[in-house]
Amino acid sequence: MPELRPILLVEDNPRDLELTLTALEKCQIANDIVVARDGAEALDFLYLSGSHAGRDAGDPAVVLLDLKLPKVDGLEVLEKVKRDENLRHVPIVMLTSSREEQDLVKSYELGVNAFVVKPVEFNQFFKAIQDLGVFWALLNEPPPKLRQVGGN
């Protein structure tokens, strides 16, 4: 059994955060959920800097990234990660409130792995989050280059 890598959830809205966490809880995924409240914090986690300077090494199984974020927004985080030789293999799922064409286009240009519009209907929303968690945390086979937890 592969080691369980954490899921990085980047979400600034507390209500969305609570709903998303509830949904992830319900699908009984064993992975840790790390929450970052803005893009800067997300980058800190990925680069092991700032408040995450001392964390255990290793890349997350997936980053669930909200598009609109304070400080550094989702697209900027995406761009930075996908341009980084060492981080580009980390799967990133864009979670957004709306299907705005330009965001969709831009995200795929930058190399996003999936783009999900949060459904208004709760059951659909739950289902979407659970599907994402199960798929990326359990089903998806990560690339070998992904840095292992506790690795160098």
Place this chain on the structure above:
Amino acid sequence: MSGSRSDLDTCAREPIHVPGAIQPHGSLLVLDPDGLALLWASANFEGITGRTPIELLRSVEAGLRDWQATGTHTYRTRLQHPDLDMAAHVHQGRLIVEFERSTPVFQNELLFRLTGFAQQMTATEELGNALSATACLIADLTGFDRALVYRFDPDWNGHVVAEAGNGTLPSYLGLRFPAADIPAQARNLYSLNRIRLIPDANYIPVPLTAFGEQRDAGGIDMTFTQLRSVSPIHLEYMRNMGTLSSMSISVMVDGKLWGLLSCHSRNPHRVPSDIREACDFAVQSLAMRISADSRAETAALGVELARVHTGLLAAMAQAGRWDEGLAGAPAALLELTRSHGATILSQESFLPVGEVPEEHHVRRLVSRLSQHGAATDFYFTDSIASEFPQDEGFTDGTCGVLALRISEVEDSWLIWFRQEVVKAVTWGGNPHKVVQESGRIHPRKSFEAWREMVRGRSAPWHPAEIAAARDLRSSIVEIVLKKAEQLARLAADLQKSNRELEAFSYSISHDLRAPFRHIVGFSQLLTEREKNLGERSRHYLQMISDSALAAGELVDDLLTFSHLGRAAISADKVDMNKLVAEVRRGLAEETAGRSIVWQVDHLPVATGDATLLRQVWYNLIDNAVKYTRQREEAHIKISANATDDGVLYRIADNGVGFDMAYKSKLFGVFQRLQRSEDFEGTGIGLALIKRIVERHGGSVDAMGKIDEGACFTFSLPALPEE
């Protein structure tokens, strides 16, 4: 007609300024202007002056040198012993000195007469009176039998407009004389040298005798010589007219030959040089009067036309488009150039006002003008048929054309038209008749009045009207430019507000959806968590959740709707059968447990945006399913048929239908004909359909009857407009 042409040509070729001889009523010396060396003298020199050329030259030499020092053009003086009037001028490198016997004139009386005349010139209001007064004065001063004021028309035909005389000679008042009577090179001489005198048409020309080495006197240019011997053709013309003496004085108005003061006597008649000078003075006073009158007339017309111009400007400003503005003010447009018709013409449009020739004739004219190149931005004629003789003329009687090119890029023109003015002209003899004797063409021998109807001409365009047309062109060009600037500014503004609108809808889509999602999510969580909630509490929570869900859908629909306004529509082949099948599968949940009889015909392929057309079918089929909910057995029929310009798709149901009285509200945004508690929905669905179909270049329609069902149709053109 061809005869008069050759008549003119024959006369026009005669080199009348170098006759090599003079008339016998005076004598002449030709000198070298530098050394005053004697080159020629007229053969009659001693007979006129009583001195030999050398003797007389010696006595006037000092005076000539003094005059040469002043640099003035002519030198006139009166000699005594012998009593001679002397005139000198330099032309073409020769100093020409003329002598005539002087005749005593009562200078005081002459002055008195001229003063009275000048008063008359300023006092009389009518130009006609001034012309008559001049003719009278000249006839009186000179003693000629008849004095005529002879006016040139634009084609150089002459028209006798005033006359005075003692009745010896027939009256020519009102007669016209063809241009050939005074050929071009003669008119040219008249412009340069204002006075000509022929005391006796039967004179024998006096040759010039060379002094020193022999030279040909034919080379002496006598343009400014008073004694110049005239053309034998002219002398024949005079004899034909029954006049043996004549004098003419040019009426020069603003530097152009306006006409002549033409005097004749039946018998030989001589006029002393003092009197001739006085006549010249009187005629030039008349010329000033004519000039002033014409300026005043032009100015008055200019003021009037400026008023009309202002009205047209206002009309153009109001209409927004210059062409529609002008066409909307037909009276002023025609008044500006006093025309009978006008048209505003571009490649696409032809706006006629008043009497306008047929469009294909006008377009041919425009293509003729365009062939001439850039110089024809402005063109006018009062006889279009003579300008383009190869074309069949306008058939509606139009002769005058005044054309302005407004834009070369758009090839747009503003053209005015004038109808033919049939003029009765009384000629002094048939101008088309040519008398030919032994190979040589002679002027007419008949001066019987000859009436002719002049056809193919409109009234000529007045300079003030031409100026007004030019001014209007500038105004239009200014308006067009200003309009282009405004449009550019407007486009920039629109782009800006479009960008703002996009930013706005972006933030709505993002920020407005989230709270609805939260409300739905947390009410659902609460329902799940509190297992012991009463029925009513659960109902309330469901209401909260449903409302938030509906609001979320509303936001989604509104966004789709507003997005449609700016989204590009693709034009692909769309299989409508496939779309309908997909939509029906998508509605499986709603139709489960219902008894619906579907009748779906084969549908023709459409051209358009598959995603949007799917939306159309989705909304229509969803409606049909929704509004037949209360039927035990629902019937939904989908069909299509080809029309003249595309395909008409149709969906009919046996649902609740609607009242045709509210049909107009059916396709509006937020318009509902059903209570929302009976049938859910955002009220945007049909508006969205309408917008999608219209963006495809089609249209929507609906028919219904309460409780019996509804039928919705939408048409799509065979090829979309975009």
